[in-house]
Amino acid sequence: MLIYDKVRKKYGNFTALDGVSLNVNAGEVVCLIGPSGSGKSTLLRCTNALETLDGGEISFESRPLPKTEPEMRKVRQRMGMVFQSFELFPHKTALENVAMGLTTVRKMGAEEAHKRATALLTKVGLADKTANYPANLSGGQQQRVAIARALAMEPHVMLFDEPTSALDPETVGEVLSVMRTLADEGMTMVVVTHEMSFARRVANWVVVFERGQLLEEGPPQQIFEAP
Numbered sequence: 001m002l003i004y005d006k007v008r009k010k011y012g013n014f015t016a017l018d019g020v021s022l023n024v025n026a027g028e029v030v031c032l033i034g035p036s037g038s039g040k041s042t043l044l045r046c047t048n049a050l051e052t053l054d055g056g057e058i059s060f061e062s063r064p065l066p067k068t069e070p071e072m073r074k075v076r077q078r079m080g081m082v083f084q085s086f087e088l089f090p091h092k093t094a095l096e097n098v099a100m101g102l103t104t105v106r107k108m109g110a111e112e113a114h115k116r117a118t119a120l121l122t123k124v125g126l127a128d129k130t131a132n133y134p135a136n137l138s139g140g141q142q143q144r145v146a147i148a149r150a151l152a153m154e155p156h157v158m159l160f161d162e163p164t165s166a167l168d169p170e171t172v173g174e175v176l177s178v179m180r181t182l183a184d185e186g187m188t189m190v191v192v193t194h195e196m197s198f199a200r201r202v203a204n205w206v207v208v209f210e211r212g213q214l215l216e217e218g219p220p221q222q223i224f225e226a227p
């Protein structure tokens, strides 16, 4: 579904990605792990063209990522992105945050959009919080709204950039559990995370980054078990 071929990315003289090649197959959960600053987030941001490449190529669903912004915007609609910092609209309720893409991008009627948004908020365990504004939700709840918002667009792949790193420890589990449910349903997911137990239990494939390169990759039992 995603093919990275010798991807290179530089920031000035600093090489953030130094020839990264990787396959993400449909229905798989691929976890990117490794020290801070090793290039994991950069790879995700290159995937949805928030960053441009300095070399190599990324293909999504058998086509190289387009070079122009209007074309890329269409491709991005098939990618769901979840950030560390939630990025919800503060002046919209949970329901409005989830429904917004449906009414604006998909041109869905308000009633249908609200129905769908309600179903998605129920799916992430927030049926009783649809009218809450982000300020009146915990970090874990806000992140679940962000996941529901991404799912509303029916993405073919979900990209998670340290989705639990900004959360209070007691709410990390509820977000990981929603992610695990998605994985069990067959969603293709690329997850940058420091949650090793999630990587060990949920990932099909674990990729260890170091200084912009892949140090190691393999199934979790290979990466995490002593030789």
Ligand code: ADP
Pocket (backbone or CB within 6 Å): 023, 024, 025, 028, 030, 204, 205
């Ligand atoms: P190559 O030697 O061609 O680089 P890979 O390391 O990509 O091969 O793959 C080696 C094996 O691991 C293959 O059987 C391949 O199907 C499998 N594999 C590669 N990438 C993934 C992935 N993201 N998830 C699961 N299996 C994978």
Ligand code: ADP
Pocket (backbone or CB within 6 Å): 011, 014, 016, 034, 035, 036, 037, 038, 039, 040, 041, 042, 043, 192, 209
């Ligand atoms: P990770 O996700 O593994 O923590 P990142 O991909 O965020 O790593 O960053 C890789 C490296 O690239 C880091 O050293 C970081 O400081 C650098 N970097 C990331 N974004 C920028 C930027 N916009 N400008 C300059 N350097 C950057």
